[in-house]
Amino acid sequence: MKKRLLFPGVATAAACAVALMIAACGSGDGVNAPTDPDTVADQRAAALVAQMTTDEKVQLVHGTGFPVFSLGGPFPPGVDGAGYIPGVPRLGIPGLAMADSAGGVNIANFGATALPAPVALAASWDPQLANAYGARIATELRALGYGEGLGGGVNLAREPRDGRTFEYMGEDPVLAGTMSAARTTGTQSQKVIATIKHYAMNDQETNRFTSNSVVDERTMRETELLAFEIGVTQAQPGNVMCSFNQVNGIFACENPYLLTTVLKNEWGFKGVVQSDWAANHSTVAAALAGLDEEEPGDLGSAAGGLPGITFTSYFSSALKAAVTAGSVPMARLNDMVQRKLRTMIRYGVFDSPPTSGGTIDQAAGNAFALQVAQQSAVLLKNAAPTGAQQPVLPLSGASLSSIVVIGGHADTGVLSGAGSGGTPAINGNAVSGCQQPASLIFGGCATWYKSSPLAAIKAQAANASVTYFDGTDANAAASAAAQADVAIVFATQSEGEGFDLPSLSLPNNVVDPYNQSYDQNALITAVAAKAKRVVVVLENGSPVLMPWLGNVNAVLESWYPGVQGGQAIADLLFGNVNPSGKLPITFPQQDADLPQPAISATNLTVNYSEGLMMGYRWYDAKQIQPLFPFGFGLSYTTFAYSGISASTDGAGDVTVTFSVQNTGTRAGAETAQVYATLPAGLGEPPKRLVGWQKVTLQPGQSHQVSVSVPAKLLSTWDVMKHAWKLNGGAYQLIAGASSRDTNALTTSVTLAGH
Ligand code: BGC
Numbered sequence: 001m002k003k004r005l006l007f008p009g010v011a012t013a014a015a016c017a018v019a020l021m022i023a024a025c026g027s028g029d030g031v032n033a034p035t036d037p038d039t040v041a042d043q044r045a046a047a048l049v050a051q052m053t054t055d056e057k058v059q060l061v062h063g064t065g066f067p068v069f070s071l072g073g074p075f076p077p078g079v080d081g082a083g084y085i086p087g088v089p090r091l092g093i094p095g096l097a098m099a100d101s102a103g104g105v106n107i108a109n110f111g112a113t114a115l116p117a118p119v120a121l122a123a124s125w126d127p128q129l130a131n132a133y134g135a136r137i138a139t140e141l142r143a144l145g146y147g148e149g150l151g152g153g154v155n156l157a158r159e160p161r162d163g164r165t166f167e168y169m170g171e172d173p174v175l176a177g178t179m180s181a182a183r184t185t186g187t188q189s190q191k192v193i194a195t196i197k198h199y200a201m202n203d204q205e206t207n208r209f210t211s212n213s214v215v216d217e218r219t220m221r222e223t224e225l226l227a228f229e230i231g232v233t234q235a236q237p238g239n240v241m242c243s244f245n246q247v248n249g250i251f252a253c254e255n256p257y258l259l260t261t262v263l264k265n266e267w268g269f270k271g272v273v274q275s276d277w278a279a280n281h282s283t284v285a286a287a288l289a290g291l292d293e294e295e296p297g298d299l300g301s302a303a304g305g306l307p308g309i310t311f312t313s314y315f316s317s318a319l320k321a322a323v324t325a326g327s328v329p330m331a332r333l334n335d336m337v338q339r340k341l342r343t344m345i346r347y348g349v350f351d352s353p354p355t356s357g358g359t360i361d362q363a364a365g366n367a368f369a370l371q372v373a374q375q376s377a378v379l380l381k382n383a384a385p386t387g388a389q390q391p392v393l394p395l396s397g398a399s400l401s402s403i404v405v406i407g408g409h410a411d412t413g414v415l416s417g418a419g420s421g422g423t424p425a426i427n428g429n430a431v432s433g434c435q436q437p438a439s440l441i442f443g444g445c446a447t448w449y450k451s452s453p454l455a456a457i458k459a460q461a462a463n464a465s466v467t468y469f470d471g472t473d474a475n476a477a478a479s480a481a482a483q484a485d486v487a488i489v490f491a492t493q494s495e496g497e498g499f500d501l502p503s504l505s506l507p508n509n510v511v512d513p514y515n516q517s518y519d520q521n522a523l524i525t526a527v528a529a530k531a532k533r534v535v536v537v538l539e540n541g542s543p544v545l546m547p548w549l550g551n552v553n554a555v556l557e558s559w560y561p562g563v564q565g566g567q568a569i570a571d572l573l574f575g576n577v578n579p580s581g582k583l584p585i586t587f588p589q590q591d592a593d594l595p596q597p598a599i600s601a602t603n604l605t606v607n608y609s610e611g612l613m614m615g616y617r618w619y620d621a622k623q624i625q626p627l628f629p630f631g632f633g634l635s636y637t638t639f640a641y642s643g644i645s646a647s648t649d650g651a652g653d654v655t656v657t658f659s660v661q662n663t664g665t666r667a668g669a670e671t672a673q674v675y676a677t678l679p680a681g682l683g684e685p686p687k688r689l690v691g692w693q694k695v696t697l698q699p700g701q702s703h704q705v706s707v708s709v710p711a712k713l714l715s716t717w718d719v720m721k722h723a724w725k726l727n728g729g730a731y732q733l734i735a736g737a738s739s740r741d742t743n744a745l746t747t748s749v750t751l752a753g754h
Helices: 002-006 010-022 037-049 054-059 118-124 127-143 173-188 217-222 224-235 256-266 284-289 317-325 330-346 362-376 453-460 474-483 520-530 565-573 616-622
Strands: 083-085 096-099 195-199 212-214 239-242 272-275 304-306 309-311 378-382 402-406 465-469 486-492 534-539 554-557 605-607 639-648 654-662 668-677 688-697 702-709 716-718 723-725 729-736 745-751
Touching: 037 330, 054 317, 054 330, 118 127, 118 173, 118 362, 127 173, 127 362, 173 224, 173 688, 195 224, 217 224, 217 716, 224 256, 239 256, 256 272, 256 284, 272 330, 284 317, 284 330, 317 330, 362 565, 402 453, 402 474, 453 465, 453 486, 453 565, 465 474, 474 486, 474 520, 486 520, 520 534, 534 565, 554 565, 639 668, 639 729, 639 745, 654 668, 654 688, 654 729, 654 745, 668 702, 688 702, 702 729
Parallel strands: 195 239, 212 605, 239 272, 402 465, 402 486, 486 534, 534 554
Antiparallel strands: 083 096, 304 309, 378 554, 639 654, 654 702, 668 688, 668 729, 716 723, 729 745
16 A cells, blocks of 8 residues: 555556557557657656666666766766766667756866856746746757756755755745746757755755754645645656755655655655755665666766765665565666666657767747846936936936946956856856866866956946945055046955855955955945946856945846856946846845854754745835835836735636836836735735746836636645645735835735635
């Protein structure tokens, strides 16, 4: 009975495999062969499993090392990514190479496009763009010989000092889940298997191999697991990567609740649960809990590891022994292999395996990178200088006669996030003294792409004298700023896998080539004190504290803007492109406002004591004024909302309708957001995001926005029934330009519970 619950469908698949050798399974007569791609993939995979030896099966459920570090192998020519699983030629099963690809393919020297970081993508709030982002990366993965992309991080920014915040999609489960699903669909449309990761509650890097995330069931289900649920159920990624950490005392990769109860049984996941690299710690426990693939797997004589990590394989000879001894049933091994093969078949890498040596269309990659950067930057402040009427931005290239550009290596390039979520620079690192490592997998040197904001600014302001100060001498920069029409200060915050930020503050006197060798806050303050007009441009992956905010006229958040970042920043500053990004993450005023005041270096228990009050929900519940709220972002035009109404069907699904008008003088795009306040007494935060629509409007144009809110997004998690519950009562629906829009419209519906 227990076995049946753990591996539903195994018996049917095996029976079907036998049938397939005789005729088309499911039709009985071989004439009406099934055409549904899921059924076909299941049946073809089952037929293969039925023919495989135990050794062949075991070979398919673990990698053979870490190609990029030349650990393990041998690997086929050209394979240089994070992992490789050899095929079974006798049965026509191809090998499968996989590469990291958070914001571009993390393979050096082959010209992969470095797109803006995933957090930037989330700031676009545009699922179509996310689809194209996933597709772009998949095209490049295939061209380089990779059939599986390891991008797709969706951990929520519960702890925004997390060094991987740039690799994820912000703090809201519906935004992150929806964007992740769109990205996955884009990737898998190009015959590449997509990954969603790191499952789950892997929300900081400090002690990531050993920490224990202690979190109650309702919190899990309503926050981070909801992001995964949306991503998995809407887009069926072929791969779910389980994380390094423990969840409630059990390692994520051997956690039956996460892997089998929730992911496979409840969400119906038919793909592969793959361990993060060295996140598996057992054979029987992991196999029975639902782990299907171990990475990097069996390194053979190269076993050992990298500094700080030991690679031990539990899914090679140890798994064979466990199957032989019966402690892991053969049915479970068959299920693992079935999942691997059906995924390869379903998403096209079985019949059309990618081959290395292709070329990347860099012009197309660059054009797309520029588009993403333009659509994801967030204009946080745009005020008029003293004595003027007009906000400082957009700058007028024709009328400016002098511009001072300061700091942030803006003369040479733009910053990227580090670690496995980074993308190498194709033509070398823009910042000298900082050598690009062979691989970006475990941090190391920060990458600066050669996309100079200074050069792009010069090109936009042909009549102006444009001078650059590197920021090391704040007085010199401030004196020059005093003489110029406008000063543009660039500030950067480097982050990456394997370490957390000590603070959200801009680095202060950090003498290293990764950031700046001066106090960036002091520089901005000094320049702001003297400049006639001052604009700050940020390049970062996490929120930034801005003690100088009141003294500057404008702030543009460009995130890690990718290989065309310099051009995109200039286009936005000069108004060739109207900013339309909105924050996917709250910017607090100070570190002390975060739910977890500091990240402990020694306490291995990460207690999610804030419960449901995560992200903006925390600031709302605690009535803490953020620096900039979730969902916030300005435009060079203005928008007005009017005429809200809401209706509901019998199932509790709600449709919210209202108008948005462009009331300014420029075309622009607005992300109109809908939040819900649940009935009182449920212990819920004041509001949650339930939907949005991004609309592009010409001056004066109106659009009737209609946002469909499925009942599930209005539900709470019932810990007694372990199920979603729609509670009866009055629901407020709030439509506005951010989570704290004081002009937001409100209406309400009464729903019957079920
Ligand atoms: C990271 C994963 C990555 C893997 C392979 C791990 O350290 O956590 O996100 O996919 O390395 O590079």
